[in-house]
Amino acid sequence: xxxxxxxxxxxxxxxxxxxxxxxxxxxxxxxxxxxxxxxxxxxxxxxxxxxxxxxxxxxxxxxxxxxxxxxxxxxxxxxxxxxxxxxxxxxxxxxxxxxxxxxxxxxxxxx
Amino acid sequence: xxxxxxxxxxxxxxxxxxxxxxxxxxxxxxxxxxxxxxxxxxxxxxxxxxxxxxxxxxxxxxxxxxxxxxxxxxxxxxxxxxxxxxxxxxxxxxxxxxxxxxxxxxxxxxxxxx
Numbered sequence: 459x460x461x462x463x464x465x466x467x468x469x470x471x472x473x474x475x476x477x478x479x480x481x482x483x484x485x486x487x488x489x490x491x492x493x494x495x496x497x498x499x500x501x502x503x504x505x506x507x508x509x510x511x512x513x514x515x516x517x518x519x520x521x522x523x524x525x526x527x528x529x530x531x532x533x534x535x536x537x538x539x540x541x542x543x544x545x546x547x548x549x550x551x552x553x554x555x556x557x558x559x560x561x562x563x564x565x566x567x568x569x
Numbered sequence: 570x571x572x573x574x575x576x577x578x579x580x581x582x583x584x585x586x587x588x589x590x591x592x593x594x595x596x597x598x599x600x601x602x603x604x605x606x607x608x609x610x611x612x613x614x615x616x617x618x619x620x621x622x623x624x625x626x627x628x629x630x631x632x633x634x635x636x637x638x639x640x641x642x643x644x645x646x647x648x649x650x651x652x653x654x655x656x657x658x659x660x661x662x663x664x665x666x667x668x669x670x671x672x673x674x675x676x677x678x679x680x681x682x683x
Binding site for chain 2: 512562
């Protein structure tokens with residue numbers, strides 16, 4: 459089974475400052491079709507998870523461009539260029555190449 | 570717009586059964602695979618099961634295999650999760666989601682307790 463490991467597990471950020479979350483998978487997420495099936499979600503307090511990034515770096519519909527994803531193979535990063543108050547919540551990475559395994563989650567709060 | 574509405578949650582005793590439903594609208598339901606994902610209180614997300622667009626393929630997490638059954642009725646635009654032999658560790662909010670987990674419902678809470 460694939461294991462997804464996120465770091466850090468919590469993050470306190472000053473509004474307007476950047477933030478970065480790492481996600482490492484125990485196996486490559488590169489599929490034979492050439493795509494890499496790594497997703498990022500944000501679960502705001504009291505809400506369902508919402509998709510931010512799919513296939514490593516593609517922003518989902520309506521997601522602000524301050525969110526960006528990068529990486530390849532087994533190492534991935536989500537970056538927020540300038541954190542806003544509405545970005546608080548728990549961020550999860552997820553692999554979609556095996557059986558949709560999630561990382562442990564990274565809690566982001568505002569200083 | 571895509572809308573997914575779960576129902577059927579509640580309090581149930583260990584060993585009993587429960588069936589969850591997910592009513593879908595705003596997209597061509599019969600063209601998409603569908604998932605169930607759960608979240609225990611205060612914990613992270615755990616994928617539970619997936620079914621293909623036509624119901625011909627189903628996959629389960631090891632933690633529910635042999636106890637849970639995912640199914641769908643494309644004529645009713647509805648996804649189901651039949652949960653048997655429930656355990657206390659199955660207590661969670663259960664979400665349905667459209668493949669590839671682009672859209673999620675609001676969730677329904679299942680509490681397994683004596």
